[in-house]
Amino acid sequence: MRRISLTLLAVLAVLNLFGVNGAGAQSSSDPLASWREGPAKAAIVDFVTRVTTDGSPDFIPPADRIATFDNDGTLWTEQPMYVQLAFALDRIRELAPQHPEWRDRQPFKAAREGDLKTLAAGGERLVVELITATHAGMTTDEFAAIVRNWLASARHPRFNRPYTELVYQPMLELLSYLRANGFKTYIVSGGGVEFMRPWTERIYGIPAEQVIGSTIATEFEMRDGKPALVRLPQIDFIDDKAGKPVAINKFIGKKPVFVAGNSDGDLQMLQWATAEAGLRFGLIVHHTDAVREYAYDRDTPFGRLVTALELAEKNGWVVADMKESWREIYPPSGR
Amino acid sequence: MRRISLTLLAVLAVLNLFGVNGAGAQSSSDPLASWREGPAKAAIVDFVTRVTTDGSPDFIPPADRIATFDNDGTLWTEQPMYVQLAFALDRIRELAPQHPEWRDRQPFKAAREGDLKTLAAGGERLVVELITATHAGMTTDEFAAIVRNWLASARHPRFNRPYTELVYQPMLELLSYLRANGFKTYIVSGGGVEFMRPWTERIYGIPAEQVIGSTIATEFEMRDGKPALVRLPQIDFIDDKAGKPVAINKFIGKKPVFVAGNSDGDLQMLQWATAEAGLRFGLIVHHTDAVREYAYDRDTPFGRLVTALELAEKNGWVVADMKESWREIYPPSGR
Numbered sequence: 001m002r003r004i005s006l007t008l009l010a011v012l013a014v015l016n017l018f019g020v021n022g023a024g025a026q027s028s029s030d031p032l033a034s035w036r037e038g039p040a041k042a043a044i045v046d047f048v049t050r051v052t053t054d055g056s057p058d059f060i061p062p063a064d065r066i067a068t069f070d071n072d073g074t075l076w077t078e079q080p081m082y083v084q085l086a087f088a089l090d091r092i093r094e095l096a097p098q099h100p101e102w103r104d105r106q107p108f109k110a111a112r113e114g115d116l117k118t119l120a121a122g123g124e125r126l127v128v129e130l131i132t133a134t135h136a137g138m139t140t141d142e143f144a145a146i147v148r149n150w151l152a153s154a155r156h157p158r159f160n161r162p163y164t165e166l167v168y169q170p171m172l173e174l175l176s177y178l179r180a181n182g183f184k185t186y187i188v189s190g191g192g193v194e195f196m197r198p199w200t201e202r203i204y205g206i207p208a209e210q211v212i213g214s215t216i217a218t219e220f221e222m223r224d225g226k227p228a229l230v231r232l233p234q235i236d237f238i239d240d241k242a243g244k245p246v247a248i249n250k251f252i253g254k255k256p257v258f259v260a261g262n263s264d265g266d267l268q269m270l271q272w273a274t275a276e277a278g279l280r281f282g283l284i285v286h287h288t289d290a291v292r293e294y295a296y297d298r299d300t301p302f303g304r305l306v307t308a309l310e311l312a313e314k315n316g317w318v319v320a321d322m323k324e325s326w327r328e329i330y331p332p333s334g335r
Numbered sequence: 336m337r338r339i340s341l342t343l344l345a346v347l348a349v350l351n352l353f354g355v356n357g358a359g360a361q362s363s364s365d366p367l368a369s370w371r372e373g374p375a376k377a378a379i380v381d382f383v384t385r386v387t388t389d390g391s392p393d394f395i396p397p398a399d400r401i402a403t404f405d406n407d408g409t410l411w412t413e414q415p416m417y418v419q420l421a422f423a424l425d426r427i428r429e430l431a432p433q434h435p436e437w438r439d440r441q442p443f444k445a446a447r448e449g450d451l452k453t454l455a456a457g458g459e460r461l462v463v464e465l466i467t468a469t470h471a472g473m474t475t476d477e478f479a480a481i482v483r484n485w486l487a488s489a490r491h492p493r494f495n496r497p498y499t500e501l502v503y504q505p506m507l508e509l510l511s512y513l514r515a516n517g518f519k520t521y522i523v524s525g526g527g528v529e530f531m532r533p534w535t536e537r538i539y540g541i542p543a544e545q546v547i548g549s550t551i552a553t554e555f556e557m558r559d560g561k562p563a564l565v566r567l568p569q570i571d572f573i574d575d576k577a578g579k580p581v582a583i584n585k586f587i588g589k590k591p592v593f594v595a596g597n598s599d600g601d602l603q604m605l606q607w608a609t610a611e612a613g614l615r616f617g618l619i620v621h622h623t624d625a626v627r628e629y630a631y632d633r634d635t636p637f638g639r640l641v642t643a644l645e646l647a648e649k650n651g652w653v654v655a656d657m658k659e660s661w662r663e664i665y666p667p668s669g670r
Contacts, residue, residue, distance in 0.1 A: 063542060066544075140584055184544070193588065194588070197588040207398060208587065208588030208589050209401075209586070209587045209588060215585055218581050218584060219577070219581070220577035220578075220580045220581060220607065227580070227603065227606045227607040227610050229580055229584050236585075242554070242555035243555075245555045245562070245564055246554070246555060246564065249475055249564050250550055250553070250571075252543065252544045253529070253543030253544060253546065254543050254544065268555050268562065272555065272562040275562050
């Protein structure tokens with residue numbers, strides 16, 4: 001059996017070489033067709049091959065093939081602002097007539113006017129105030145419906161496409177490739193878990209139970225004689241930075257072996273997962289393509305990337321340079 | 336295709352009838368062989384058949400086949416005390432020499448003396464003090480090793496068997512039966528999640544990521560230059576009563592369609608899951624067998640069952656009377 005699979009591997013390697021030499025005549029069966037040949041793609045394929053080859057010293061049993069992905073800026077576009085912030089601003093505008101007390105108060109004034117500078121300068125406190133004002137007071141079922149409705153009509157200001165179409169085609173392929181190789185793929189995002197769950201299965205193939213994110217407190221109560229969970233205006237947990245390893249441990253109870261992120265919010269998740277003795281994979285998406293998407297790292301309020309990039313080489317994390325590594329950015333429209 | 340599977344169902348039904356008429360000559364292929372023929376078993380089989388039959392008005396897609404099980408008293412024995420409490424008492428005895436300040440203080444004195452009356456009377460406050468004193472201060476990896484070591488040597492005081500052998504054979508079969516029918520099985524327990532995860536895959540076939548429980552706060556830090564999660568002496572969440580729907584929503588993001596419990600701690604989980612319009616299943620294990628296990632409901636500090644039992648009929652929850660419904664209680668020794 002061992003010999004047969006090695007032969008098979010050799011055949012696959014030769015086929016792959018042909019693909020490379022064919023310069024652009026990419027085989028349609030390449031599971032990572034939107035990744036250009038280069039160090040990032042090669043490292044991914046090498047890792048997956050080694051940890052899934054029976055008898056390999058790097059073999060990882062399927063039960064431990066846990067892969068965690070940040071969402072904003074790693075799986076979909078986070079500029080000119082987090083999608084969830086765009087949702088919150090729209091909610092403020094929609095709810096404003098019922099809240100005259102918001103008229104001259106911050107952060108509501110800035111939210112109504114789309115004044116990102118003031119919002120960004122206000123830090124976490126302002127964001128928390130915005131979130132609790134717009135994401136609470138309804139049942140969990142009602143909130144999921146609000147999110148679905150908004151996503152159906154909202155459009156990205158620059159690309160004029162639904163936000164759920166502005167997901168990265170190479171990352172969709174990576175998710176599928178990992179799953180085809182026995183990995184369980186998770187989202188571990190600073191975004192609200194209930195903002196993501198209504199659509200992640202359809203868009204990413206990631207079911208609700210594999211989405212980890214920030215949470216608002218909820219309370220069980222009887223509403224009209226029917227049990228319901230009501231969302232309270234109170235943050236339960238912020239799943240960012242050092243919160244990411246904490247949440248992964250709490251929700252999954254296993255250390256991921258493959259981690260992908262794009263900002264310093266993913267630093268501790270990368271450190272924690274890749275410090276293990278066995279073969280591990282850390283991926284950083286570096287936004288370098290101002291033409292097809294955005295170019296940013298140091299100077300941005302959304303998705304700031306400094307320390308994780310500095311520590312990448314020392315820790316063996318693979319940096320995917322968007323402009324160089326990705327043949328396509330987004331999937332075709334209207335899929 | 337439809338006609339073929341109906342024929343197959345008819346054949347299976349006939350085979351099942353033979354099994355019943357054979358009075359005890361239970362077919363070895365019966366997935367619920369340890370359940371006696373009767374209303375509980377019939378209700379389970381009927382539910383699973385209806386929700387998994389393509390084209391049935393009660394059909395539930397596989398992605399929504401979420402089944403949640405309480406652990407203590409539902410999957411394993413919780414008398415004469417919760418297993419985790421036995422663990423905490425042993426930890427207190429082990430750590431006592433390093434803690435002279437515990438000598439005359441409660442709850443440590445009661446813990447050392449195994450004085451359950453004092454411990455039970457102290458309520459949640461005492462339990463929290465015991466847990467934080469014995470379950471914190473180490474990394475998550477270290478704690479998992481402590482749990483594994485303890486379980487390998489600890490024995491139940493009455494049955495003199497490892498606690499992980501005192502799991503209910505009929506419930507093991509039910510878990511397997513549900514999984515074979517496309518259900519994803521979860522534990523949703525008041526017990527500590529990190530007390531369960533080291534062994535649930537081996538004993539129940541439930542992987543760590545499908546175990547939800549009470550949690551202690553953890554903190555990400557660098558220990559000897561290596562990232563670690565350290566357990567803090569601080570309760571993060573108690574996954575009991577109204578906390579169970581809250582935790583299920585937070586961790587899974589879907590309402591279960593099959594719920595099993597044995598105490599009033601499972602009441603809100605039962606209410607929340609079975610109030611939905613579609614076909615749902617609520618199961619209550621009623622401990623009625625003092626000879627083979629224990630008989631208790633109203634008068635016990637561990638696993639008190641009053642309200643959920645009173646509301647069972649009105650809500651259509653199925654009560655499995657342990658003495659009547661279960662042919663076997665435990666699996667054979669040393670499996």
